[in-house]
Amino acid sequence: MSTPQTLDASVDPGEKRKIVLLFAGLMVTMLLASLNQTVLSSALPTMVGELNGVEHMAWAITAFILASTIMMPVYGKLGDLLGRKPMLLFAISIFTVGSVVGALAPDMTTLIGARVIQGLGGGGLMILSQATIADVVPARERGKYMGIMGGVFAFSSVAGPLIGGGLTEGPGWRWTFWMNVPLAALAILATVFLLHIPKVVHSVRPKIDYLGMMLIALATTALVLVGTWGGSQYAWMSPEIMTLAFVAVVTGALFVFVESRAEEPVMPLMLFKSRNFNLTTLAGLLTGIAMFGAIGYMPTYMQMATGYSATQAGLLMIPMMACMLVVSVIIGRRVSTTGRYKVAPIVGSVILGAALLLLATIHADSPVYLICIYLGLMGIGLGASMQILTLVAQNSFPLKFVGTATAGQNYFRQVGATLGSAVVGAVFASRLKDLISEKLPAGAGGGSNSFTPHLVSTLPGPIKKIVIESYNEALIPLFLWMVPLAVLAAIVLCFVKEVPLATKIDRETIVDIAPGTLAEFEQEILVEEIVLHDAEHESELETAGSASRR
Numbered sequence: 001m002s003t004p005q006t007l008d009a010s011v012d013p014g015e016k017r018k019i020v021l022l023f024a025g026l027m028v029t030m031l032l033a034s035l036n037q038t039v040l041s042s043a044l045p046t047m048v049g050e051l052n053g054v055e056h057m058a059w060a061i062t063a064f065i066l067a068s069t070i071m072m073p074v075y076g077k078l079g080d081l082l083g084r085k086p087m088l089l090f091a092i093s094i095f096t097v098g099s100v101v102g103a104l105a106p107d108m109t110t111l112i113g114a115r116v117i118q119g120l121g122g123g124g125l126m127i128l129s130q131a132t133i134a135d136v137v138p139a140r141e142r143g144k145y146m147g148i149m150g151g152v153f154a155f156s157s158v159a160g161p162l163i164g165g166g167l168t169e170g171p172g173w174r175w176t177f178w179m180n181v182p183l184a185a186l187a188i189l190a191t192v193f194l195l196h197i198p199k200v201v202h203s204v205r206p207k208i209d210y211l212g213m214m215l216i217a218l219a220t221t222a223l224v225l226v227g228t229w230g231g232s233q234y235a236w237m238s239p240e241i242m243t244l245a246f247v248a249v250v251t252g253a254l255f256v257f258v259e260s261r262a263e264e265p266v267m268p269l270m271l272f273k274s275r276n277f278n279l280t281t282l283a284g285l286l287t288g289i290a291m292f293g294a295i296g297y298m299p300t301y302m303q304m305a306t307g308y309s310a311t312q313a314g315l316l317m318i319p320m321m322a323c324m325l326v327v328s329v330i331i332g333r334r335v336s337t338t339g340r341y342k343v344a345p346i347v348g349s350v351i352l353g354a355a356l357l358l359l360a361t362i363h364a365d366s367p368v369y370l371i372c373i374y375l376g377l378m379g380i381g382l383g384a385s386m387q388i389l390t391l392v393a394q395n396s397f398p399l400k401f402v403g404t405a406t407a408g409q410n411y412f413r414q415v416g417a418t419l420g421s422a423v424v425g426a427v428f429a430s431r432l433k434d435l436i437s438e439k440l441p442a443g444a445g446g447g448s449n450s451f452t453p454h455l456v457s458t459l460p461g462p463i464k465k466i467v468i469e470s471y472n473e474a475l476i477p478l479f480l481w482m483v484p485l486a487v488l489a490a491i492v493l494c495f496v497k498e499v500p501l502a503t504k505i506d507r508e509t510i511v512d513i514a515p516g517t518l519a520e521f522e523q524e525i526l527v528e529e530i531v532l533h534d535a536e537h538e539s540e541l542e543t544a545g546s547a548s549r550r
Contacts, residue, residue: 018196019136023145025190026129029088030152032095032183033125036064036118038160042299042313043173051108058228058425059112061296065421066224067119068126069414070217075124076131076407077209077266080400084132088191091124096184103177127410131403132195134394140339140501142391147332150387151325161299161317169309212266215255220415222248228422271408274396279496280389281412286489287349288416290356290482291382293424295320297475304471316368319376327383341388342498346490348384353486355381360480364472395501428475435470
């Protein structure tokens with residue numbers, strides 16, 4: 001290995017300009033990925049109604065998140081081994097193919113397949129963008145960039161439903177897929193011309209952990225299917241669910257066994273020797289369940305239960321977006337200025353729990369401004385926590401493992417998002433179908449599977465009231481179930497150690513990924529823990545000295 005070179009990215013104005021250009025290009029890529037987690041939420045009622053597939057409504061969202069989740073560790077590891085740029089171009093290309101398939105989908109099965117293809121690329125867009133920033137910006141300066149990245153997700157959480165609603169009411173919901181093509185072209189151009197980072201060079205050819213990739217894909221898929229089908233399509237103790245649970249446990253155990261022996265594991269077990277990584281990962285998983293379980297179906301609820309159009313439903317998400325964007329940027333700048341980051345995600349998790357509790361109290365006749373206030377409160381909570389968790393995870397490892405660490409942390413967060421969307425969507429759809437079947441006269445409205453916002457608005461008063469009440473009873477009580485998750489996330493984050501954020505980047509011009517890397521990695525973590533202990537001891541001595549002088 002060559003001797004590490006130290007770069008202080010905060011000194012050279014020319015370097016700063018390059019980082020700003022690179023960051024602008026990455027924002028396009030992040031926007032492409034984040035929009036497609038939310039853009040279908042407003043179009044979903046019309047889409048499933050036209051394709052006659054309301055019982056598969058949850059999969060239109062879950063399929064994308066599941067596929068992107070599976071691919072996160074893969075892209076993270078391959079980005080570390082092969083370089084971010086080629087993997088990013090590959091991810092954008094796959095995502096574009098999925099968008100074209102979705103735009104041409106003739107039925108619900110093809111649409112879900114298109115979302116899977118999109119997810120296979122989308123997982124790389126998010127992970128590689130975050131890891132690339134860590135390649136060129138020190139952790140201490142990275143807070144403000146991560147805050148803006150959080151702002152991109154905030155923007156997408158509202159712009160997605162708004163764009164989806166506008167396209168649905170205008171040229172049609174298929175344009176929620178067609179719009180990705182020009183965005184993808186722009187992302188490719190930005191990656192080719194603006195993304196300039198040192199190339200990864202190997203003295204030996206890296207060995208790809210294909211078996212580990214396969215096992216983590218199987219384990220994740222089985223786990224999500226348990227959450228999606230359990231209690232709705234199949235009974236929890238049915239042979240199908242029990243078999244899937246068995247597959248999840250067995251493949252998960254095999255994955256751990258394989259990773260402990262692989263030369264270049266897709267998710268090194270050494271990651272879990274870091275206390276901060278474990279705590280922020282668990283908190284991210286819990287937050288992911290609550291976030292996507294709640295906001296994934298709010299636009300749908302607003303359209304069907306309150307009578308708003310798709311565009312209006314998107315506009316009503318603006319308070320959440322604005323609060324999340326502003327708070328994310330403010331917190332990011334504060335972290336870069338002070339170097340302190342522990343309190344913000346704790347407070348954010350508490351606020352998120354309070355927002356979920358308040359959302360569980362709304363009714364179909366609740367004032368619009370009240371719903372907007374509650375959503376804004378949720379935005380404040382998410383803005384104070386989400387991106388900081390990624391920053392803490394990145395700061396726990398050497399640069400050459402930052403892609404793998406970022407992917408690992410985001411993987412578990414997305415597992416939470418997947419389970420949140422899957423379970424909430426499945427329970428919502430199941431409760432809705434049962435409530436409508438129970439309350440609605442036989443044959444009224446053409447059947448629950450074909451309800452669209454427009455159709456509901458044309459129903460006779462008594463029948464329309466039944467449908468609206470059913471939507472409210474099916475979804476809103478589920479928010480109460482998520483409150484303990486946010487509270488638990490806050491408790492977990494209280495045990496995070498506030499490790500000083502690095503002010504310099506240790507970059508190796510030649511990265512030699514070879515057998516024995518994990519042993520070296522473990523040694524580096526041990527050294528970091530010793531340094532942390534010494535820093536804490538020195539801080540205690542300084543405090544005691546100041547007290548004695550007073």
